[in-house]
Amino acid sequence: MSPLETAQTFFAHWSANRIDEAVAMLSDDVLYDNVPLPDIVGRENVRKFQADFGIGTVFKVDWQVTEIAVSGNVVLNERIDVFTHESGGHITLPVMGTLTVEDGKITVWRDYFDLTSFERQLAAIKR
Amino acid sequence: MSPLETAQTFFAHWSANRIDEAVAMLSDDVLYDNVPLPDIVGRENVRKFQADFGIGTVFKVDWQVTEIAVSGNVVLNERIDVFTHESGGHITLPVMGTLTVEDGKITVWRDYFDLTSFERQLAAIKR
Numbered sequence: 001m002s003p004l005e006t007a008q009t010f011f012a013h014w015s016a017n018r019i020d021e022a023v024a025m026l027s028d029d030v031l032y033d034n035v036p037l038p039d040i041v042g043r044e045n046v047r048k049f050q051a052d053f054g055i056g057t058v059f060k061v062d063w064q065v066t067e068i069a070v071s072g073n074v075v076l077n078e079r080i081d082v083f084t085h086e087s088g089g090h091i092t093l094p095v096m097g098t099l100t101v102e103d104g105k106i107t108v109w110r111d112y113f114d115l116t117s118f119e120r121q122l123a124a125i126k127r
Numbered sequence: 128m129s130p131l132e133t134a135q136t137f138f139a140h141w142s143a144n145r146i147d148e149a150v151a152m153l154s155d156d157v158l159y160d161n162v163p164l165p166d167i168v169g170r171e172n173v174r175k176f177q178a179d180f181g182i183g184t185v186f187k188v189d190w191q192v193t194e195i196a197v198s199g200n201v202v203l204n205e206r207i208d209v210f211t212h213e214s215g216g217h218i219t220l221p222v223m224g225t226l227t228v229e230d231g232k233i234t235v236w237r238d239y240f241d242l243t244s245f246e247r248q249l250a251a252i253k254r
Contacts, residue, residue: 035221036241067225069196069203076196076203078225078239094162096223096239098194098205112205112223112239114163 003101004068007075010099010106011063019056023047027105036115046109059083063095075099081113089125093118130228131195134202137226137233138190146183150174154232163242173236186210190222202226208240216252220245 001009006025013022023043026032032040032049040049055061060083067078076098083091093113100108128136133152140149150170153159159167159176167176182188187210194205203225210218220240227235 036244067198067201067203069198069201071194071196074194074196076194076205076223078203078223094239096203096205096225098223112221112241114240114242116241116243117163 001104002070003073003075003099004070006101006104006106007068007077007099008065011065011077011079014055015062015064017056017060019047019050023050025106026109027102027107030106031108031110033108033110035110035112055083058086073101075101085125087125091118091121091125093121128231129197130200130202130226131197133228133231133233134195134204134226135192138192138204138206141182142189142191144183144187146174146177150177152233153236154229154234157233158235158237160235160237162237162239182210185213200228202228212252214252218245218248218252220248 010022010025023046026043026046028043029041030043030046032046040046053059062082064080064082065077066080069076077096079095081093081095095111095113097111098108099106137149137152150173153170153173155170156168157170157173159173167173177183180186189209191207191209192204193207196203204223206222208220208222222238222240224238225235226233
């Protein structure tokens with residue numbers, strides 16, 4: 001798969017709730033940089049972070065890619081990430097990010113977003 | 128100029144403190160969407176927003192493009208935006224954005240970043 005196809009497959013796995021398949025596309029030592037939050041290093045730590053938040057269980061996600069373009073092995077993407085809570089509540093988050101692909105694995109997953117916008121919507125769901 | 132060249136010239140103007148030349152590249156009715164902040168519509172309103180903040184006067188900017196890629200007439204870009212205050216203080220902000228180019232003018236300027244990260248650094252300068 002090309003870097004573009006790798007990125008498209010990765011987002012498709014998340015949005016179809018195929019969490020194991022998505023996480024399997026990360027390199028062992030992936031850097032997951034959620035820019036406003038501390039870096040997470042390593043595939044199993046990413047799996048734990050997503051599981052702890054309830055992705056795939058309490059939350060289903062639909063990460064809608066609105067623009068995508070490639071520079072070498074880096075895939076720049078613009079998205080609307082929709083998180084649907086089991087209660088029916090939603091978080092709708094505008095995101096841009098990059099995925100770096102090496103030897104068919106994602107070695108850097110970086111996302112830019114406004115943390116307060118996410119937290120405000122999360123608090124509204126949990127009330 | 129291609130959309131890519133337009134984007135590169137636009138960022139170069141800002142970083143060289145050629146504010147008038149940068150603003151002149153926007154369409155009359157440009158949409159300036161600083162994602163965590165309210166939309167600004169119109170070239171003259173963008174000029175006023177930047178001037179009110181002191182860009183080009185109190186602050187000089189250096190917007191360092193780290194990745195850039197094109198999808199049709201949309202230029203996706205990843206940057207480190209450095210704002211240097213006249214006092215010597217800095218704001219260093221990781222940003223991703225898109226520029227939409229139509230008929231040689233920028234019609235949409237959209238930037239994604241963490242507003243709290245910006246505000247925290249701004250407050251540290253103003254103290």
